[in-house]
Amino acid sequence: xxxxxxxxxxxxxxxxxxxxxxxxxxxxxxxxxxxxxxxxxxxxxxxxxxxxxxxxxxxxxxxxxxxxxxxxxxxxxxxxxxxxxxxxxxxxxxxxxxxxxxxxxxxxxxxxxxxxxxxxxxxxxxxxxxxxxxxxxxxxxxxxxxxxxxxxxxxxxxxxxxxxxxxxxxxxxxxxxxxxxxx
Amino acid sequence: xxxxxxxxxxxxxxxxxxxxxxxxxxxxxxxxxxxxxxxxxxxxxxxxxxxxxxxxxxxxxxxxxxxxxxxxxxxxxxxxxxxxxxxxxxxxxxxxxxxxxxxxxxxxxxxxxxxxxxxxxxxxxxxxxxxxxxxxxxxxxxxxxxxxxxxxxxxxxxxxxxxxxxxxxxxxxxxxxxxxxxxxxxxxxxxxxxxxxxxxxxxxxxxxxxxxxxxxxxxxxxxxxxxxxxxxxxxxxxxxxxxxxxxxxxxxxx
Numbered sequence: 001x002x003x004x005x006x007x008x009x010x011x012x013x014x015x016x017x018x019x020x021x022x023x024x025x026x027x028x029x030x031x032x033x034x035x036x037x038x039x040x041x042x043x044x045x046x047x048x049x050x051x052x053x054x055x056x057x058x059x060x061x062x063x064x065x066x067x068x069x070x071x072x073x074x075x076x077x078x079x080x081x082x083x084x085x086x087x088x089x090x091x092x093x094x095x096x097x098x099x100x101x102x103x104x105x106x107x108x109x110x111x112x113x114x115x116x117x118x119x120x121x122x123x124x125x126x127x128x129x130x131x132x133x134x135x136x137x138x139x140x141x142x143x144x145x146x147x148x149x150x151x152x153x154x155x156x157x158x159x160x161x162x163x164x165x166x167x168x169x170x171x172x173x174x175x176x177x178x179x180x181x182x183x
Numbered sequence: 184x185x186x187x188x189x190x191x192x193x194x195x196x197x198x199x200x201x202x203x204x205x206x207x208x209x210x211x212x213x214x215x216x217x218x219x220x221x222x223x224x225x226x227x228x229x230x231x232x233x234x235x236x237x238x239x240x241x242x243x244x245x246x247x248x249x250x251x252x253x254x255x256x257x258x259x260x261x262x263x264x265x266x267x268x269x270x271x272x273x274x275x276x277x278x279x280x281x282x283x284x285x286x287x288x289x290x291x292x293x294x295x296x297x298x299x300x301x302x303x304x305x306x307x308x309x310x311x312x313x314x315x316x317x318x319x320x321x322x323x324x325x326x327x328x329x330x331x332x333x334x335x336x337x338x339x340x341x342x343x344x345x346x347x348x349x350x351x352x353x354x355x356x357x358x359x360x361x362x363x364x365x366x367x368x369x370x371x372x373x374x375x376x377x378x379x380x381x382x383x384x385x386x387x388x389x390x391x392x393x394x395x396x397x398x399x400x401x402x403x404x405x406x407x408x409x410x411x412x413x414x415x416x417x418x419x420x421x422x423x424x425x426x427x428x429x430x431x432x433x434x435x436x437x
Contacts, residue, residue: 005332019257019361024328026249033240038239048242052249059256120236142233147200154395167191 007071014062022059029072030055032144033079040083042128050086054079075142076154080136087132091172091180120183133171142168184208189219197227209290217292237427250327250358254392300346326350326359334366352387368400378406385412391423398426402433410434 014021037047057078103112127135140146149160189212195201196209213220228358246384248428371377388394401409417430
């Protein structure tokens with residue numbers, strides 16, 4: 001095994017101009033970031049571009065990197081800003097009736113026939129029907145494993161508000177999911 | 184705690200993230216409240232269903248696209264660095280000369296530091312063995328990480344140079360080769376052989392990006408011996424036009 005440099009050590013080296021450190025960080029995080037965009041936008045093609053933009057910004061902003069930060073949280077702040085810009089451009093961030101097209105999962109009948117896969121499709125469909133603010137809380141708390149405190153720092157809110165809203169987001173998601181499978 | 188306060192704590196209770204005091208309160212409440220108990224069961228199974236959602240597959244070629252962008256960025260940055268006024272070079276030489284004099288003065292004064300350095304280099308030699316093994320056994324991005332780590336070890340010996348030279352000349356992945364060139368050029372001052380290996384590599388590399396990187400590195404470090412090899416690349420018909428233009432340009436600048 002190689003001696004593993006921490007994310008923060010790599011960022012320090014990136015800030016010193018060693019761009020190859022970004023390749024290592026990319027390797028560690030691009031799947032998480034891509035997953036984040038796919039679940040938030042439900043657009044695989046856009047998610048690919050948005051993910052690449054995040055890491056190019058990591059390089060660009062590395063000069064302003066401060067060592068007391070946790071890289072993963074900083075990364076998601078960048079990802080989040082890029083996503084807000086994307087939704088603004090698409091004018092869809094606050095418009096719940098006009099959701100982006102679903103292009104993530106294979107629509108092949110044989111795939112859809114699989115029960116487990118179908119329930120995941122329903123779950124993703126339910127996610128896409130959640131208000132974006134709630135969808136983001138689900139994403140950060142469940143899929144990225146952030147604590148409420150870390151989410152509060154990422155979305156510039158307070159811990160208690162995040163706690164209450166995350167509970168509501170889960171409840172809402174459960175409600176929408178149940179509606180979909182009942183139809 | 185009333186039912187509302189209990190409910191909002193349920194996700195953390197299920198994930199076992201609550202502090203002990205709050206966890207006990209929730210536990211106690213759940214024993215006595217049927218509706219909260221039902222909600223707890225429902226939420227618990229829904230959350231475990233959510234957590235089992237598989238991550239989407241990353242599209243093919245995405246990683247390669249990023250590493251290419253990274254390599255482009257390296258070239259752009261190197262081009263920017265190229266135009267250095269002569270006075271800064273003279274200043275840098277003066278600083279270096281003074282630094283060398285000062286270091287010599289210091290090491291003469293503190294002999295115990297030499298013993299410490301020897302011990303440190305023994306430890307780093309062991310670390311290096313592990314790093315070298317990873318260069319042989321891994322692929323793609325792991326190799327880039329390995330090359331990157333190798334370049335940060337202070338002990339530059341022949342095994343290390345052999346491994347990096349082999350990677351620079353033979354690895355299938357252009358980006359891994361590029362990483363090896365960068366690592367070796369960073370160590371050039373530490374071992375005289377590296378310079379020769381980089382010059383030899385000029386004849387081996389066919390990829391324009393790698394040729395440009397080598398020319399850049401060798402001219403930046405002022406390796407005069409590289410001049411005939413660079414000229415032979417420039418005069419070769421098969422050489423990519425961008426490489427020729429770059430080589431001519433940089434030779435003029437020097």
